[in-house]
Amino acid sequence: MGKAKTGVDRRTPTIADVAARAEVSLSTVSRVMNGSTTVDAALAERVREAALALGYSASPLARSLVLGKTQTLAVVVPDLGNPTFQGALRGLSDGASEKGYHVLVADSHERAADERELAIEARRRCDGIVLCAPRMPAEELDEILPLLAPVVVINRDPGRADVPSVFADYRSGLTQMLQHVYDLGHRHLVYLEGSENAASNRNRLAAIHEFGATHDDVRIDVVPGGVGFEDGYSAAQSVVGTGATAAIAFNDLAAMGLLNALTEQGVRVPQDVSITGFDDIPFARYTTPPLTTAAVPVEELGAQAWERVWALLNGRTPAYNLSFGPLVVARGSTGPAPAA
Amino acid sequence: MGKAKTGVDRRTPTIADVAARAEVSLSTVSRVMNGSTTVDAALAERVREAALALGYSASPLARSLVLGKTQTLAVVVPDLGNPTFQGALRGLSDGASEKGYHVLVADSHERAADERELAIEARRRCDGIVLCAPRMPAEELDEILPLLAPVVVINRDPGRADVPSVFADYRSGLTQMLQHVYDLGHRHLVYLEGSENAASNRNRLAAIHEFGATHDDVRIDVVPGGVGFEDGYSAAQSVVGTGATAAIAFNDLAAMGLLNALTEQGVRVPQDVSITGFDDIPFARYTTPPLTTAAVPVEELGAQAWERVWALLNGRTPAYNLSFGPLVVARGSTGPAPAA
DNA sequence: ATGGTGAGAGAAAGCGTTTTCTCAACCCTA
DNA sequence: TAGGGTTGAGAAAACGCTTTCTCTCACCAT
Known part of the structure; x- marks a missing residue:
């Protein structure tokens, strides 16, 4: 041969x-x-x-080497199976391909420990990176951000002025949501928490504490939950256990799991218990009853992130950081508090 | 400065x-x-x-140039927003990252015209490619496949022995589904078609024709549909118009849209009309009623695709082509045919 | 002593481009 | 007709690595 x-x-x-x-x-x-x-x-x-x-x-390889640019953008997401990140990825990918850029995706599987290496490694093959690492400790983030430039952070506040970012204002979103159920007469709420160490969970907790502090007539319990269906599903017992009339889930996925478990147990939603989600994933409107949620325009978020890397890539100063104020979309899963 | x-x-x-x-x-x-x-x-x-x-x-750039390998795999999908492809991408990405490989995604936005260039361009930056191009004409596919090697085709039969492939057997899946509603007593069915030129749609049609030919007592109408929520939603009229008692949607998304529209119009599912989907996306079980569907293990499909590129990349002959026979998951959206 | 061996390390070629540098030829003007 | 300025194209350097080739030196057996 x-x-x-x-x-x-x-x-x-x-x-x-x-x-x-x-x-x-x-x-x-x-x-x-x-x-x-x-x-x-x-x-x-x-x-x-x-x-x-x-x-x-x-x-392209030889070209990249001599030109010093790869025409490729790295994206790190915590979970490719999560509709939220899928949406962001999509917005990003669309923007990028429009400018002839390619997209390298890296899934950290929610393992904060891997995110650092993953990001650095991916970044080396690309001209820039969009980082979505909700669980990474703030100090670690602050430490690697300079190594990653040009970088834009998505879904959390990077805490540095020199790094553009695009994220949803979870705190204000959750405050609105609390107000929504409060207005419906609910006075005993339960928050089904996300990952304890996630930035977006802390934001939500802040909203909760503030709301609690400014409304003496309301009681808000906090129970462990999670970010997926199963987490919401298996939290049903503890939710019911609190006796709360409204459950605020960390996100739509958890809300849907909870909704399912509750319905199975004969708890009527929203007559007995109101449920709210967060994100407004495409499927939120198709549950029964349709899910009340705080809408985060994830695809737009991805698009805006692209716009900022693109600016960075061209040596321009990117537009102001964006913080989307999620909008409460009231649907069938929330209703008036049951008469005591 | x-x-x-x-x-x-x-x-x-x-x-x-x-x-x-x-x-x-x-x-x-x-x-x-x-x-x-x-x-x-x-x-x-x-x-x-x-x-x-x-x-x-x-x-990595310089290294790739001299070594002649990039440690990167290209993946072309028709729509990053579609849960089916998201699942496959995930399975693929997991397998790849396990072997230290990176993944470059390209979204063709269901535009068959772009797929060719997209694939070739992406391929040049990678060591191999996984192609998912349901709408690409068979001749064109056959023509570019040699240029893409090492390549594995996903979700359709490449029609060449020298190209490994992994796909769901849509024909057998749909046949099972037809049998399922037939067994429930339905004799007048309607198929809500996907993209006319998609390979997987042709497979389904083949099942339909065969079933029709072997069962004289059954009538199967075919109406235009599509691949998304909205397509299913807006097809409600024509579905009702046929007077069929069971609607076989192209996929879960379309089924969910149809389900929604029908419910809005006061048509009871499954009492008045039974509905079936295809794919068993994660959300299928959360509709009301839960969707009867043919389960395609998309993530596994992605994983198997990776296994095959990996073999190719190492000069080994990949395992036999895989054709998953979808399993019918009977849920609440199908029921006995209403008494005439 | 001496030729042979083998280990370890530097020099240089090569991967496929882009781009600067250099040079030859041409045209125009004085 | 000589000199200066274009214009167009080739030679070569550079991008940052890996790997072959080559050389030196120490070591061993004869």
Whole structure:
């Protein structure tokens, strides 16, 4: 099985092949391919013909090396299976591809420990990175951010002025949500917590504490929950145990799990217990009853993130940081508090 | 703002910097970094120290160029917003990252026209590619497949023996589904079609025709539908118009849209009309009533696809092509046919 | 002593581009 | 007709690595 010298070989053609065929120098080929005007029309045509005949196109790798840019953007998300991040990824990907950029995704599987290495490694292959690492400790984030530049942080406040960010204002969103159920007459609430160490969970807790502090007539319990269906599902007992009339779930997924468990147990929603989610994932409106939630425009969030990396990439100062104030979408899963 | 020659510069260190600091040659540094044993222990230690001090790690770009491999896999999907492809992407990504591989995603936005260029372009930056292009004409697919190798095709039959593939057997799945509603007594069905030119739609149609041919007592209408919520939602009229007692939707998304529209119009599911989906996306079980569907293990599908590229990448012959026979999951959206 | 061996390390080639540098030829003007 | 300015194209350096090739030196057996 020696390398027989068969006339045609399967190796992808290089610039040298084109140069040889067109009987010009490498430089000329390069110039033609990059649209430099400083080349004779006849020669240019010859080069183009040769390139076409050979099916040549420049190696992105070699090009990246010399140009110092890869035309690729890294994105780190905690969980590719979560609709929230899927949405952001989509918005990002759309924006990027529009500008001829490629997207490298890395899924950290919610393991905060891996995020650092994952991000740094991914970043090295790209021109910039969008980081979504809700569980990473603030100090660690602050530490790696400079190594990652150009970087934009998504879904949390990076806590540094020099790093653009786009995120939902979970605190204000949850405050609105609390007000919503309060207005419906609920006075005993329960918050089904997300990951304890997640920034967005802390934001929500802040809203809860503030709301509790400013409303003496309301009681808010906090029980452990999580970020997925199952977490919400298995928290049903503790929710019921509190005797609260309204359950504020960390997100839509948990809310849906809870809703399901409650319904199975014969608890009527919203007659007995009101339930709220967070994010307004595409499916939130299709549950029974449809889920009341705080809408976060995730795809737009991704799009805005792209806009900011793009600015950074072009040496421009990105637009102001964006903090989306989630909007409460009142649907069927919340109703008036049952008469005591 | 000239480039002042400040002692410390922010440029990422190269192998030359490490060599200089350790007072050895480039070759030695390279050898140490790649774990070659043929280097003196003392020297090796010096190199490691220097690398650490400088925070050096080899440029993946330069490395890729010389090694001829990028440690990256391209994935082309028709729609990042679709749970089916999200699942596959996830399975793929998990497998890849386990082997230190990165994943480049490209979303073709269901535009068959773009898929070709997208795939070729993405492929050039990677060592291999997983292609999911349901709408691409068979001839075009057949034409570009050789250019893409190593490649594995997902979600459709590539029609060439030399290209590994992993896909769901839509035909058998739909046949089972038809049998399911038939067994429930339904004799007048309506198929809510997907994209006309999609391979998986043709597979389903084949099942329909066959079923119709072998069961004279059953009538199956076909109406235009689509692949998303809205498509299903807006097809409600034509579905009702047929007078069928069971609607077979192209996929879960369309089924959910249809379910929603029907419910709004006071049509009871499944008392008046039974509805079935396809894929068993995570949310299918949370509709009201829960959706009867044919389960396709999308994540596993992605995982298997990875296994096959991985084999290809290592010069091994990948395992047999896999065709998952979807399993009907009977849930609440299908019931006995109403008495005529 | 001496030629052979083998280990360890540096020099240099090569990966496929882009771009600066250099040079030859041409045209114009004095 | 000579000199200066364009214009166009090739040679070569650079990007940051890996790996082959080459060389030196120490060691061992003869």
